[in-house]
Amino acid sequence: MMGKKRVNVVTMGCSKNLVDSEVLLNQLQRGEFEVVHDSSETGFDAVFVNTCGFIHDAKQESIDMILDYVDAKKRGDIQKLYVMGCLSERYQKDLEKEIPEVDRYFGKFDLKAMVDELQVNYYPEYIYERKITTPSHxxxxxxxxxxxxxxxxxxxxxxxxxxxxxxxxxxxxxxxxxxxxxxxxxxxxxxxxxxxxxxxxxxxxxxxxxxxxxxxxxxxxxxxxxxxxxxxxxxxxxxxxxxxxxxxxxxxxxxxxxxxxxxxxxxxxxxxxxxxxxxxxxxxxxxxxxxxxxxxxxxxxxxxxxxxxxxxxxxxxxxxxxxxxxxxxxxxxxxxxxxxxxxxxxxxxxxxxxxxxxxxxxxxLNQQKIGQTFKVILDRKEDDYYVGRTEYDSPEVDGEVLISSSAELKKGDFCQVKITGAEDYDLFGEVIELTR
CATH class of the missing domain: 3.80.30.20 (tm_1862 like domain)
Structure with missing residues (x-):
């Protein structure tokens, strides 16, 4: 019996694009594809590059990513290459002319067309479901x-x-x-x-x-x-x-x-x-x-x-x-x-x-936090520290709290952390109480 076909969705740009990728991943997974996000592996039956078109640097990063996968396709590392998202929405005709090696370009709102392209059923009733690519908490x-x-x-x-x-x-x-x-x-x-x-x-x-x-x-x-x-x-x-x-x-x-x-x-x-x-x-x-x-x-x-x-x-x-x-x-x-x-x-x-x-x-401002206690959510463990965030920090863009703890902590737990030290953007602390 042949294995499932494999699809990689690569997301460029903002968290709004990430949500679009997660919706597509869920639809393809329902179509019994094996799906992954932002994988650096090879051997995929299809790769979707979800592009950003905001400013020059972001556009260039998206184009460079497309060209990397064009090379991968030429080497036989992937079978099909598709481009979606903001850059494709805005410049589809130009891209089709300049990078014809892409199998098909889709706009930002072409979910059904993308699913149809891979010959799987489209499930509009499950549009609210996504394959979560962020840490699960x-x-x-x-x-x-x-x-x-x-x-x-x-x-x-x-x-x-x-x-x-x-x-x-x-x-x-x-x-x-x-x-x-x-x-x-x-x-x-x-x-x-x-x-x-x-x-x-x-x-x-x-x-x-x-x-x-x-x-x-x-x-x-x-x-x-x-x-x-x-x-x-x-x-x-x-x-x-x-x-x-x-x-x-x-x-x-x-x-x-x-x-x-x-x-x-x-x-x-x-x-x-x-x-x-x-x-x-x-x-x-x-x-x-x-x-x-x-x-x-x-x-x-x-x-x-x-x-x-x-x-x-x-x-x-x-x-x-x-x-x-x-x-x-x-x-x-x-x-x-x-x-x-x-x-x-x-x-x-x-x-x-x-x-x-x-x-x-x-x-x-961080120096003023030393000695204070904050509720922190734990994102991951890194080297000797658990790494978390206060309610005043958003993932990816803000500072973090590096926590020393002899007890085993779990990703997604909340705990009360007393701040013991500070750098320009990050804080150091110790767990006072595990709240969840």
Whole structure:
């Protein structure tokens, strides 16, 4: 008897892409394929590369990955090569012309076509089920597709379309499925959570969704990723303050603070409004921490604008902050309207300077945590340490807690950890109590 056919799905880019890969993996597994994710092995009957099309570097990484698998196909290491995701959605005809060795290109929303291509049944009734590729105790829940914002630098709406919320019922069903699979921490993701429900319910229903998910047995933490400062949904703040399962963690990309840059970025918010928003968030949820992202090198960004941004970061002391450099993306408003006039070396130098400031801020804030006790979820064991996170840290992007323990601990356990030391981004601690 012949063995099962083998499929490898390789995911590039963000956690939203990862969810798409997990849905595809589940559908193919139901079709009795042997499926793996991000495997470096050879001998696959088919490989799907799930691409990212966000900025130049991400696009180049996706193209390089496709070309690596083109070479693998030529060597006979794999049989079929397929490309899916954002890059394929946006540039399918160009890719077909430039890399014809790929057997077929699919857009971002072509799940049924991908399943049909491998000649297995498509199961729409199991669309909420996924083959979880993250550690089993946490999982992402994508609550919407698309984006109605028109930020000048961003090409994502061209790939994903307008904002489209999923129903509360479907999301609660998926969250229950994840909980049964052992997921204890749910990370709510979308291009932006702020708009959730308005398109189908006529008003923001994010608080209702959060509260219903929090009632599911097994779910201990709910984390919110990507809220925009413009038209911020203030109604989530009492939920975050009062619901013990909602992490006191807000991921809110600000991109900049200088009013001329914000105006040209089409962010539809001012410095004054941003500062008032941060003040209100911290007043209503006193122990909240903010994660943000800044963009440097946008067309027309002056030294004065950059100095203003630096001082704002120093003064605000964001607990978590990332930065990326502007990428001139074709057909965006910025590409049509402005010259890409900030040299690449200046962009990179500004990004480096921002991260030096943030490193110092993070180190100071971490030192203040020594002696405090936090609830920590354990992600893995690494060398002599168990590695976990507090509710103030999201997987992959934030700091970790390195824990010494003579007792045997399990991945996915919660424990109370007393902080005994600190580095710039990571903490050290010892277990005081195993809570779960």
């Amino acid at each position: 946490y999982g992402y829940l994508k609550i919407a597709e698309g984006c109605n914002r028109s930020c000048a630098f961003c090409a994502i709406p061209m790939m994903t379309g307008r904002h489209k919320s999923r129903t509360i019922e479907s999301l609660v069903k998926e969250a229950r499925y994840l909980a049964k699979k052992g997921v204890k921490e749910i990370l709510l993701i979308a291009q932006e959570l702020s708009y959730y429900g308005i398109d189908i319910y006529g008003k923001n229903r994010l608080p209702d969704l959060i509260n219903q998910i929090s009632e599911i047995d097994g779910i201990e933490w709910i984390r919110l990723h990507y809220l925009y400062p413009t038209k911020f949904p203030y109604e989530i703040l009492p939920v975050m303050r009062d619901n013990p399962k909602v992490c006191k963690y807000l991921d809110m990309p600000l991109q900049h603070i200088a009013n001329p840059v914000l105006k040209n970025m089409l962010r539809h918010v001012t410095r004054e409004e941003t500062e008032a928003l941060i003040k209100r968030i911290k007043e209503e949820v006193p122990d909240v921490i903010l994660r943000t992202t800044m963009l440097v090198g946008f067309p027309g960004e002056t030294e004065e604008d950059f100095e203003e941004l630096k001082q704002f970061i120093i003064d605000t002391k964001f607990e978590r902050l990332g930065v990326f450099t502007y990428s001139h993306e074709e057909n965006t408003y910025a590409a049509k309207k402005f010259q890409d006039d900030v040299p690449e070396e200046v962009k990179q130098a500004r990004a480096d300077e921002i991260m030096e400031i943030q490193q110092q801020v993070s180190a100071e």
